[in-house]
Amino acid sequence: MGMSAHDPNLTPLFTALGDASRRAMLERLMQGPATVTELAQLSGFALPTVLRHLAVLTEAKLVASEKSGRSRIFRALPQHLTPATDWLGQQRRIWETRLDQFEAFLATQQGA
Amino acid sequence: MGMSAHDPNLTPLFTALGDASRRAMLERLMQGPATVTELAQLSGFALPTVLRHLAVLTEAKLVASEKSGRSRIFRALPQHLTPATDWLGQQRRIWETRLDQFEAFLATQQGA
DNA sequence: CCAATACTTAGCTTATCAGCTAAGTTTCTC
DNA sequence: GAGAAACTTAGCTGATAAGCTAAGTATTGG
Numbered sequence: 001m002g003m004s005a006h007d008p009n010l011t012p013l014f015t016a017l018g019d020a021s022r023r024a025m026l027e028r029l030m031q032g033p034a035t036v037t038e039l040a041q042l043s044g045f046a047l048p049t050v051l052r053h054l055a056v057l058t059e060a061k062l063v064a065s066e067k068s069g070r071s072r073i074f075r076a077l078p079q080h081l082t083p084a085t086d087w088l089g090q091q092r093r094i095w096e097t098r099l100d101q102f103e104a105f106l107a108t109q110q111g112a
Numbered sequence: 113m114g115m116s117a118h119d120p121n122l123t124p125l126f127t128a129l130g131d132a133s134r135r136a137m138l139e140r141l142m143q144g145p146a147t148v149t150e151l152a153q154l155s156g157f158a159l160p161t162v163l164r165h166l167a168v169l170t171e172a173k174l175v176a177s178e179k180s181g182r183s184r185i186f187r188a189l190p191q192h193l194t195p196a197t198d199w200l201g202q203q204r205r206i207w208e209t210r211l212d213q214f215e216a217f218l219a220t221q222q223g224a
Numbered sequence: 225c226c227a228a229t230a231c232t233t234a235g236c237t238t239a240t241c242a243g244c245t246a247a248g249t250t251t252c253t254c
Numbered sequence: 255g256a257g258a259a260a261c262t263t264a265g266c267t268g269a270t271a272a273g274c275t276a277a278g279t280a281t282t283g284g
Contacts, residue, residue, distance in 0.1 A: 011132055018127035019242090023199075030206045037260065047261070049243055056241095070251040070260045078207040081200055087135075088197050094142045095190040131272090149230065159231070161273055168271095182230045182281040 009060070013084050016060035021045070022053050029063055029076035036072055121172070125196050128172035133157070134165050141175055141188035148184055 016022055025039055040050045054074060057063040061080040065072050128134055137151055152162045166186060169175045173192040177184050 010135065011130060013130075014126050015130035018123055018125075018130045020123055021242090023122065027203070027206075030203060030210070032210075035260080045242095046244060048245085048263085051262075052242075067250095067261090072261065076207070078203060081203060085197065085200050085204070088193055088200070091139070091142055091190060091193060092197070094139075095188070098142070098144075133272095147230080157272095158274060160233085160275085163232075164272075179231090184231065 010083055010087055012056075012060040013062070013080070016056050016062055017084070019053070019056075022057055025050075025053060026057060026062055026076060029074055030078060033073045033075040036074070039074070122195055122199055124168075124172040125174070125192070128168050128174055129196070131165070131168075134169055137162075137165060138169060138174055138188060141186055142190060145185050145187040148186070151186070 017026075021043055024043065028034060028039065028042060036047060036050055036054070039054070040047050043050060045053075054063060054065070058065070061077060063074050063076055065074045067073075129138075133155055136155065140146060140151065140154060148159060148162055148166070151166070152159050155162060157165075166175060166177070170177070173189060175186050175188055177186045179185075
């Protein structure tokens with residue numbers, strides 16, 4: 001909030017991943033498409049509960065769905081995980097840079 | 113819940129990252145240690161609010177702190193981002209495997 | 225010692241989340 | 255065209271989250 005200007009849509013993304021049931025549903029969908037009832041049976045939750053989780057995943061663009069007859073088919077959109085991996089990679093690079101600077105600093109202390 | 117057995121501590125981790133203020137604080141701490149007041153001034157939040165966010169980051173083991181006089185110094189623990197990167201990497205591998213399978217399937221259709 | 229600094233704790237408010245049941249609506253299937 | 259199947263919508267409940275103020279404790283500097 002106000003502190004970091006750069007932010008594609010990381011908040012809905014990480015929020016969606018911050019729940020074990022949703023991660024489990026996403027993992028299931030990575031294996032292939034599934035209907036709401038199928039996901040409900042796997043998770044043991046009631047249909048509306050599952051639909052709510054799927055709505056959160058949809059907001060994060062991690063899944064999409066289409067109606068087919070009376071069923072709705074959900075499938076994963078794994079490419080939309082990349083903002084998360086990118087941000088994490090960026091943080092790792094920042095950290096490694098700091099390590100390098102620290103090592104360089106240690107090197108300057110060698111001859112003291 | 114009950115669907116995926118493997119889970120180190122991904123939920124607190126992704127939950128901690130699912131808030132822009134906390135990501136901003138973490139990014140700040142990646143540059144080096146800081147006191148609570150410093151982080152409060154940067155974010156514009158009241159001290160207790162900042163402390164709450166830092167508690168969430170601490171639960172996720174993304175930061176640690178020590179008391180030094182009347183100040184408390186927070187620093188980032190970037191190595192604890194790895195469960196998140198690992199999980200994301202695993203999902204990407206699963207997806208790529210599926211792509212490979214699909215391409216293999218297409219290849220079998222070539223001569224038909 | 226006493227006042228300022230810096231954190232800490234307690235507790236309040238509003239909003240959101242995760243789960244549910246019950247009651248629709250739409251689409252097969254016979 | 256009626257009933258079952260599959261989703262959808264509405265709305266309830268209890269718990270958690272995010273922000274705050276106010277009041278407390280601990281440390282330091284003069």
